[in-house]
Amino acid sequence: MIRLLLVDDHPVVRTGYQHLLEQDGDMTVVAQAGSVDEAYAHFVAHEPDITITDVALPGSSGLDLIHRLRERSAQARTLVFSMHDSEMLVHRAFELGALGFVSKSCAPDSLIEAVHSALASRRYLSPGLPQHWLHSAARAPAFAQLTPREFEVFRLLSRGESPAECARVLHLSPKTISNLQSQIKEKLGTGTSAAMAHLAISHGLIPPGNT
Known part of the structure; x- marks a missing residue:
């Protein structure tokens, strides 16, 4: 069974x-x-x-x-x-x-x-x-740089969650979230939350109007 x-x-x-x-x-x-x-x-x-x-x-x-x-x-x-x-x-x-x-x-x-x-x-x-x-590896090269934890923080932030909420959901400290947020923005070249959301929407990670 x-x-x-x-x-x-x-x-x-x-x-x-x-x-x-x-x-x-x-x-x-x-x-x-x-x-x-x-x-x-x-x-x-x-x-x-x-x-x-x-x-x-x-x-x-x-x-x-x-x-x-x-x-x-x-x-x-x-x-x-x-x-x-x-x-x-x-x-x-x-x-x-x-x-x-x-x-x-x-x-x-x-x-x-x-x-x-x-x-x-x-x-x-x-x-x-x-x-x-x-079998394809068509994932955007920028996303390839994100660790699994960074990817999850990116997903949460891009859908409009606050850093404090990310910390609560992922059982991490606010300082850790802040550091991860900085690393994500640097790797993806996104300086604002709106830019992160746009990137997530364009790749189908969140639906339009989700933020």
């Missing part, structure tokens, strides 16, 4: 795809979570075979969850299941160690296929998304 952890901030969505996955007969959902911290605690407690997470979560994102799980265990298998499916996000998820990226607009069977692929430690990209994204 494949043991799954589902992470999405909408309980109805979690219930829906729990039903879908468990219908397959060889999967069981051992825990559900609506935030990164809750998901991390369940991962530690239940040690699921695969964690399926959305990108957009309250506070810290699913990308940060992938990073935290991989830091805890190099064998952690994760899938992203999200309506946000830009090339930048797909590439970043794979870079952080995700084994699959499934768009919420795809056929339900794709999520089941992704689980079996992840169990075999094979990468999976749902039909409808350009399959060359699995």
